[in-house]
Amino acid sequence: MSRTPSADALAVFHALPVTVDVVALTVRDGVLCVLLIRRLLPPFEGRLALPGGFMMRGEGLGDAARRELTEETGVDPVPGHLEQLASYGPGGRDPRGDVLTVAHLVMAPDFPVIAAGGDAAEAAWHPVSTVQGALAFDHDLILADGVERARAKLEYSPLAAAFCGSEFTIAQIRGVYEAVWGVRLDPRNFHRKATGAVGFLEETGQVSSGDAGRPAALYRLAPQSRQGDGPTTAAVLNPPIMRPASSPAS
Amino acid sequence: MSRTPSADALAVFHALPVTVDVVALTVRDGVLCVLLIRRLLPPFEGRLALPGGFMMRGEGLGDAARRELTEETGVDPVPGHLEQLASYGPGGRDPRGDVLTVAHLVMAPDFPVIAAGGDAAEAAWHPVSTVQGALAFDHDLILADGVERARAKLEYSPLAAAFCGSEFTIAQIRGVYEAVWGVRLDPRNFHRKATGAVGFLEETGQVSSGDAGRPAALYRLAPQSRQGDGPTTAAVLNPPIMRPASSPAS
DNA sequence: CCAAAAGTGTTCAAAGTACACCCATGA
DNA sequence: TCATGGGTGTACTTTGAACACTTTTGG
Numbered sequence: 396m397s398r399t400p401s402a403d404a405l406a407v408f409h410a411l412p413v414t415v416d417v418v419a420l421t422v423r424d425g426v427l428c429v430l431l432i433r434r435l436l437p438p439f440e441g442r443l444a445l446p447g448g449f450m451m452r453g454e455g456l457g458d459a460a461r462r463e464l465t466e467e468t469g470v471d472p473v474p475g476h477l478e479q480l481a482s483y484g485p486g487g488r489d490p491r492g493d494v495l496t497v498a499h500l501v502m503a504p505d506f507p508v509i510a511a512g513g514d515a516a517e518a519a520w521h522p523v524s525t526v527q528g529a530l531a532f533d534h535d536l537i538l539a540d541g542v543e544r545a546r547a548k549l550e551y552s553p554l555a556a557a558f559c560g561s562e563f564t565i566a567q568i569r570g571v572y573e574a575v576w577g578v579r580l581d582p583r584n585f586h587r588k589a590t591g592a593v594g595f596l597e598e599t600g601q602v603s604s605g606d607a608g609r610p611a612a613l614y615r616l617a618p619q620s621r622q623g624d625g626p627t628t629a630a631v632l633n634p635p636i637m638r639p640a641s642s643p644a645s
Numbered sequence: 646m647s648r649t650p651s652a653d654a655l656a657v658f659h660a661l662p663v664t665v666d667v668v669a670l671t672v673r674d675g676v677l678c679v680l681l682i683r684r685l686l687p688p689f690e691g692r693l694a695l696p697g698g699f700m701m702r703g704e705g706l707g708d709a710a711r712r713e714l715t716e717e718t719g720v721d722p723v724p725g726h727l728e729q730l731a732s733y734g735p736g737g738r739d740p741r742g743d744v745l746t747v748a749h750l751v752m753a754p755d756f757p758v759i760a761a762g763g764d765a766a767e768a769a770w771h772p773v774s775t776v777q778g779a780l781a782f783d784h785d786l787i788l789a790d791g792v793e794r795a796r797a798k799l800e801y802s803p804l805a806a807a808f809c810g811s812e813f814t815i816a817q818i819r820g821v822y823e824a825v826w827g828v829r830l831d832p833r834n835f836h837r838k839a840t841g842a843v844g845f846l847e848e849t850g851q852v853s854s855g856d857a858g859r860p861a862a863l864y865r866l867a868p869q870s871r872q873g874d875g876p877t878t879a880a881v882l883n884p885p886i887m888r889p890a891s892s893p894a895s
Numbered sequence: 896c897c898a899a900a901a902g903t904g905t906t907c908a909a910a911g912t913a914c915a916c917c918c919a920t921g922a
Numbered sequence: 923t924c925a926t927g928g929g930t931g932t933a934c935t936t937t938g939a940a941c942a943c944t945t946t947t948g949g
Contacts, residue, residue: 411661495706582902583940587903608900609945837929898947904942905942906939920927
């Protein structure tokens with residue numbers, strides 16, 4: 396297939412419609428939830444789907460993902476907490492024809508969904524376990540990949556704090572790990588690991604109020620100094636907080 | 646931005662030229678190398694670049710990556726050893742205009758490059774350390790991301806065997822880890838870890854011939870039974886072979 | 896005082912590291 | 923028999939899991 400670009404025109408090449416989709420995850424009442432919209436228009440009219448839509452001219456991938464998320468759900472992700480997940484397509488995923496989609500992943504605290512707009516109605520958080528298999532397009536696959544990525548990232552990055560507010564207790568952040576991984580962790584050993592990881596938590600001096608039992612110290616995420624030697628290296632948790640080895644296939 | 650798709654036509658949306666690029670890595674004489682072509686045509690005429698090119702109609706992402714790699718370098722990757730890396734763009738990476746590229750990663754044994762074709766001349770392996778900063782487009786960034794992904798994957802996947810031929814000694818696969826990570830590993834402890842990991846290596850019964858010293862047993866990669874519970878879960882090395890903790894920032 | 900949750904100390908088992916040592920070959 | 927690299931055994935150190943125990947609150 397010899398292709399001979401006659402000049403500096405790219406128009407001779409096959410061009411594709413490109414969308415961005417967003418897997419926005421949070422933890423509500425100890426349950427891992429994903430932000431979904433209900434589609435107003437065909438295809439898959441009335442079905443649940445990830446927020447997303449077509450890219451606009453002159454936009455970057457991350458910009459488009461942030462714009463679609465805000466347009467359709469009212470959620471405005473904290474900068475730095477949106478990362479690229481993977482690309483899907485272009486064939487076999489939209490009945491209208493070939494569409495390439497670049498999926499993104501956002502971890503957000505459980506703030507209320509402000510609005511639904513654009514092609515979307517009913518933007519809302521749904522427990523991940525209740526929507527698997529029910530989504531439009533290939534969004535079930537994308538959601539599964541996003542959840543797996545989030546699970547893996549908890550181990551070696553300070554990402555879990557993104558699910559909490561700006562100040563949180565050790566028990567709250569432990570609840571994030573338990574919800575995302577679907578396991579129970581020993582509160583006492585977790586406390587040691589979390590407070591022992593360098594560059595993860597920073598004491599505020601405050602204590603939590605209200606609940607039964609002894610008040611817990613409040614922490615915030617420590618200022619993230621990028622480690623490693625590459626420009627693409629993200630902040631790293633050291634030592635990592637590993638998920639328990641799942642028992643061999645039963 | 647209300648977009649109202651009038652029917653089942655996608656043509657109303659902004660479409661982008663989409664390319665695939667391939668980071669093909671191997672180990673030659675203990676050095677991590679990447680497969681590069683020299684560009685025959687502008688832009689970046691005469692510069693080194695990753696093999697890649699525009700997608701064709703009806704093609705999947707992986708298909709396109711495999712086709713471009715074969716067209717431009719003669720290398721035909723083993724199925725299952727090509728994975729998606731990330732997407733880049735569309736802005737600011739091609740002087741001709743917006744182009745979205747989906748980068749892929751291939752680990753290959755050090756077989757000879759058969760041919761150069763298409764837009765490429767001089768397809769050849771280059772040590773990664775000598776080409777950083779010299780590549781066309783944003784390929785320096787893509788290469789750095791690919792190398793980092795390969796380094797991380799060695800830890801928890803049987804991927805290192807992809808760099809070797811179908812049969813190899815423990816010392817050879819140890820050389821892969823040492824070259825990719827840029828460290829020295831204790832041969833005796835590595836031997837135990839590698840042979841102790843379940844589902845990684847399988848003895849052939851043969852021994853290597855020729856070199857000085859005691860002949861080494863030959864192994865092959867064990868048949869990969871997919872573990873985990875998801876369709877997207879790849880084979881996992883258990884226990885993982887971790888890279889030594891790099892000394893804290895000096 | 897009692898219940899409940901936070902936080903600390905201690906013990907034991909598992910895993911990783913360093914390295915002594917033996918094995919099998921070529922020169 | 924010596925040099926060279928393959929492979930095993932073993933002691934030491936570090937890490938992680940389990941859990942008893944103390945602290946600090948509300949009822």
